[in-house]
Amino acid sequence: MSVPVRRLAIVTPVKPAPPTERSAVRTLLRLWPYVRPARARLVIAALVAVLASCVGLVIPLVLKWMVDGPIASGDTGGVWLGALWLLLLGFAEALLFGLRRWLVARPLSHVEASMRADLYRHLQRLPVAFHDRWASGQLLSRGTTDLMLLRMFLAFPLTFLFVNAVTILVGVVIMLLQDWTLGLVVLAPTVPLVVLCVAFETRYARVARLSQDQVGDLTTVVEESVLGIRIIKGFGRHRSQARVFRDLARNLRGTELRKARLLAMIWGVIVTLPEIAIAVALVVGAVQVADGALSAGTLVAFLSTALALRWPVESIGFLLAMSQEAATATARYFEVMDEEEEGAGADARGTGGRTGRGAASAGAAVKAGGVLGGAPGAADDDRARDAGGAGASAEAETGGALVEAAGASGGGPGPAGAGGGGRAGAGVSGGAGDGLRFEGVWFRYPDAGAEDPPVLAGVDLHIRAGESLALVGATGSGKTTLTALVPRMYDVSGGRITLDGEDIEGMTREELRARVAVAFEEPTLFSATVGENVLMGAVDGEGDLARALDVAQASFVHDLPRGVDTEVGEQGLSLSGGQRQRLALARAVVGRPAFLVLDDPLSALDVHTEAAVEAALRHVLADTTALIVAHRPSTVLLADRVALLSEGRVKAVGTHQELLRTNAEYAHLMAGAQDTGDTGRSDPAPPAPHDALTPRAQEDARR
Numbered sequence: 001m002s003v004p005v006r007r008l009a010i011v012t013p014v015k016p017a018p019p020t021e022r023s024a025v026r027t028l029l030r031l032w033p034y035v036r037p038a039r040a041r042l043v044i045a046a047l048v049a050v051l052a053s054c055v056g057l058v059i060p061l062v063l064k065w066m067v068d069g070p071i072a073s074g075d076t077g078g079v080w081l082g083a084l085w086l087l088l089l090g091f092a093e094a095l096l097f098g099l100r101r102w103l104v105a106r107p108l109s110h111v112e113a114s115m116r117a118d119l120y121r122h123l124q125r126l127p128v129a130f131h132d133r134w135a136s137g138q139l140l141s142r143g144t145t146d147l148m149l150l151r152m153f154l155a156f157p158l159t160f161l162f163v164n165a166v167t168i169l170v171g172v173v174i175m176l177l178q179d180w181t182l183g184l185v186v187l188a189p190t191v192p193l194v195v196l197c198v199a200f201e202t203r204y205a206r207v208a209r210l211s212q213d214q215v216g217d218l219t220t221v222v223e224e225s226v227l228g229i230r231i232i233k234g235f236g237r238h239r240s241q242a243r244v245f246r247d248l249a250r251n252l253r254g255t256e257l258r259k260a261r262l263l264a265m266i267w268g269v270i271v272t273l274p275e276i277a278i279a280v281a282l283v284v285g286a287v288q289v290a291d292g293a294l295s296a297g298t299l300v301a302f303l304s305t306a307l308a309l310r311w312p313v314e315s316i317g318f319l320l321a322m323s324q325e326a327a328t329a330t331a332r333y334f335e336v337m338d339e340e341e342e343g344a345g346a347d348a349r350g351t352g353g354r355t356g357r358g359a360a361s362a363g364a365a366v367k368a369g370g371v372l373g374g375a376p377g378a379a380d381d382d383r384a385r386d387a388g389g390a391g392a393s394a395e396a397e398t399g400g401a402l403v404e405a406a407g408a409s410g411g412g413p414g415p416a417g418a419g420g421g422g423r424a425g426a427g428v429s430g431g432a433g434d435g436l437r438f439e440g441v442w443f444r445y446p447d448a449g450a451e452d453p454p455v456l457a458g459v460d461l462h463i464r465a466g467e468s469l470a471l472v473g474a475t476g477s478g479k480t481t482l483t484a485l486v487p488r489m490y491d492v493s494g495g496r497i498t499l500d501g502e503d504i505e506g507m508t509r510e511e512l513r514a515r516v517a518v519a520f521e522e523p524t525l526f527s528a529t530v531g532e533n534v535l536m537g538a539v540d541g542e543g544d545l546a547r548a549l550d551v552a553q554a555s556f557v558h559d560l561p562r563g564v565d566t567e568v569g570e571q572g573l574s575l576s577g578g579q580r581q582r583l584a585l586a587r588a589v590v591g592r593p594a595f596l597v598l599d600d601p602l603s604a605l606d607v608h609t610e611a612a613v614e615a616a617l618r619h620v621l622a623d624t625t626a627l628i629v630a631h632r633p634s635t636v637l638l639a640d641r642v643a644l645l646s647e648g649r650v651k652a653v654g655t656h657q658e659l660l661r662t663n664a665e666y667a668h669l670m671a672g673a674q675d676t677g678d679t680g681r682s683d684p685a686p687p688a689p690h691d692a693l694t695p696r697a698q699e700d701a702r703r
C-alpha cells in the first residue's frame with residue numbers, strides 16, 4: 001500500500017524545453033510585477049551608472065586639452081591642473097559606480113526573496129498530480145539557481161545593457177565630432193557585430209535552456225541519492241548510482257563547454273573587430289597628424305574615447321549571455337507558476353485528476369444531471385455549496401442505498417453511460433449524518449495514457465455515519481487511489497464523493513481538511529518535534545496530544561530524550577517505521593475528525609502493538625466515519641463492514657465473515673493474508689510472551 005507519490009525513477013528524463021515562442025525580451029517582461037516595487041531605485045541606479053560612464057568619457061577630453069594646451073606650451077601649472085581634474089573625474093566615476101551598487105543591492109535581494117516565497121507558496125498549493133509529474137530537482141533548481149540568475153540579471157545586465165548602450169552612443173557622437181572620418185572607421189564593424197550577436201543569442205538560448213534543465217536533473221539525482229541512502233547502501237548500489245550521477249554530470253559539463261565555446265566565439269569577435277577598427281583609425285589618424293590635418297591632442301582624445309568604449313562594447317557578449325540565461329530562468333520559473341493551483345472549492349474542478357475525462361463520461365453525466373446540474377461552473381464556493389446541498393436533498397427523496405443496489409451485487413455501472421444512467425436513477429444521498437458516499441466514482445491518473453483503463457470505473461460505496469468500513473483488494477486494485485480522492489489529493493474524473501450529503505468539490509479545502517484526516521502506510525514526518533508533527537493534524541494546531549499518542553499507542557515518545565519536544569530529524573528517519581506509523585496515526589486522530597481515512601496504517605507494527613492500537617482505535621472509530629484500507633484480517637476486524645475492490649469497482653460489501661463465506665475472491669485474498677502469518681482472529685490475540693518476539697517487537701511491546 002502506498003501513498004500515490006511520484007513514480008520512482010533513478011533518472012528523471014529532462015523535461016523537454018517548450019518551443020521558444022516568446023522572445024527573450026517578452027519573457028523577461030514577465031518579471032515586471034516583481035521588479036515594479038524596486039523600479040524607482042533601479043531607474044536611479046541606471047541614471048547614476050550612465051552619469052558614471054559619461055564622467056569616464058570626459059577624461060579623454062581633459063587629455064586632449066592637456067596635450068594641445070599645457071603640454072604643447074610647456075605650462076607645468078596647467079599640467080598639474082589637468083592631472084587634478086583627471087584624479088577628480090576618476091574618483092567621481094568610482095564613487096558613482098559604488099552608489100549604483102548600493103542602490104540596487106537591497107531591493108534586488110527583496111525581488112529574489114519574494115519570487116522565491118511565491119514559488120514556495122505556489123508549490124504548496126499545486127495539486128498532487130503536478131508533483132507526480134515534476135521531478136523535485138527541477139523544482140529545487142528553479143527555486144535556487146534560476147532565481148539567483150535572475151537577481152544577477154537585474155543587478156547587472158539589465159542596467160549595463162542600457163548604460164553601455166548610452167555610453168557607446170555618447171562616445172560615438174564625441175568621436176564623430178572630433179573627426180568624422182576616423183569615427184566612421186571605428187563604426188565600420190557595427191553591422192557584422194549586430195548580425196553575429198543575434199545569431200549568438202538564438203544559439204545560446206537553446207544551450208542555456210538545456211544546461212539549466214540538466215542542473216535540475218542532476219539535483220534530482222543528488223536528492224534521491226541522499227534520501228535513498230539506506231537503499232543505496234543496503235543494495236550496494238553506490239557504483240550504479242555514481243554512474244548515473246557521472247553521466248548526468250558529464251552531459252552537464254558538455255553543455256557548459258558548449259556555452260563556453262559560444263561565449264568564447266562571440267567574445268573573440270566582439271573584441272577583435274573593434275580592436276582592428278581602432279588600429280586602422282590609429283594608422284589613419286597618425287597619417288593625418290603627420291600631414292597636419294589633425295592635432296595630436298584630437299588624435300589622443302579620439303583614441304582615448306575609443307579605448308574607453310572598449311569595455312562597454314566587449315561586455316555586450318556576456319551581458320547578452322547573462323540576459324539569455326535570465327530569460328531561460330524566467331521561462332522556467334513561470335512554467336511552474338503558470339500551473340493551475342488547487343482551487344478552493346467547486347470551481348476547482350479540473351485541477352488534479354481531470355485529464356481522464358473521456359472515460360469519465362458516465363460519472364460526468366451523473367454530475368451534470370443530478371448534483372451540480374443546477375449550478376454548472378459555480379463561480380464561488382457558496383454557490384457551489386448551495387448547489388451541492390440542493391443536489392443532496394433532491395437525491396435523498398429518491399430513497400434506496402447505493403452500495404446495496406449497485407456495489408454489493410457486483411453489477412456496478414458500466415463504463416460509458418450505463419453507470420451514469422443507473423446512478424442517476426438510483427442515486428441516493430442523505431443529508432447531515434449521511435456518512436461518506438462514493439457515487440459512480442471514476443478515476444484515471446492525469447498522466448495515464450488514453451488507452452489505459454481507468455483505475456476506478458464506477459465505484460459506488462456508502463459508509464454510514466459512525467461506521468468504519470475496511471477496503472480490501474488485490475495489490476494495484478486502486479485502494480490507495482480511492483482513499484486519496486476523499487481529501488481531494490486528486491479530483492475524481494467522474495461521479496462524486498459526498499460527506500454527509502455534501503459534495504466534497506463544493507467545499508473549501510480548509511473545510512474539507514478540517515473534516516477529513518488521513519494516515520498513510522508510508523508516514524511522512526517533518527523536521528520538527530514529535531509534538532509539532534502530531535499536532536499538524538489539528539486544524540488550528542491545537543489538540544489533545546496526550547490522547548492522540550495514547551490512541552496510537554505511541555507512549556514510546558515519553559522515552560525519547562526530550563519527550564514530545566524531541567526533534568525527529570529529516571523525515572523522521574531517526575525513528576523506526578512502526579514508531580513513525582504510530583505518530584502518523586496520532587496525527588490523523590488528534591483533530592478528532594468526523595471522517596478518518598487510513599491507508600493500511602498498522603502495517604509496520606508487530607502483532608501485539610497492532611492489537612493494542614486496534615483496541616484504542618476502536619474507541620475512536622465508535623464515533624468516526626472511517627475508511628480503512630486493510631490487507632490483514634486483523635485490520636479488517638477493526639471495521640464494521642468490509643468492501644471488496646476489484647477491477648475498479650466495489651464487487652462486494654458485507655461483514656468479514658459474510659464475505660469469507662460468500663465471496664471466493666475475498667476468501668482467497670484473506671487466505672493469502674493468513675498464509676503470510678495473520679490469524680484472522682476476531683479479537684486481538686493475547687500478547688505472546690516477550691521472549692517469543694523479535695528484539696524490536698519486544699521493545700515495542702514493553703513500551
Ligand SMILES: Nc1ncnc2c1ncn2[C@@H]1O[C@H](COP(=O)(O)OP(=O)(O)OP(=O)(O)O)[C@@H](O)[C@H]1O
Binds near residue numbers: 006
Ligand atoms: N501517481 C500515479 N500516477 C499514475 N498511476 C498511478 C499512480 N499511483 C498509482 N497508480 C496506478 O494506479 C493503480 C492503483 O494503484 P493503488 O496504489 O491505488 O493500488 P493499491 O490497491 O493501493 O495497491 P497496493 O495494495 O499495492 O498499495 C496501479 O496500477 C498504479 O500503477
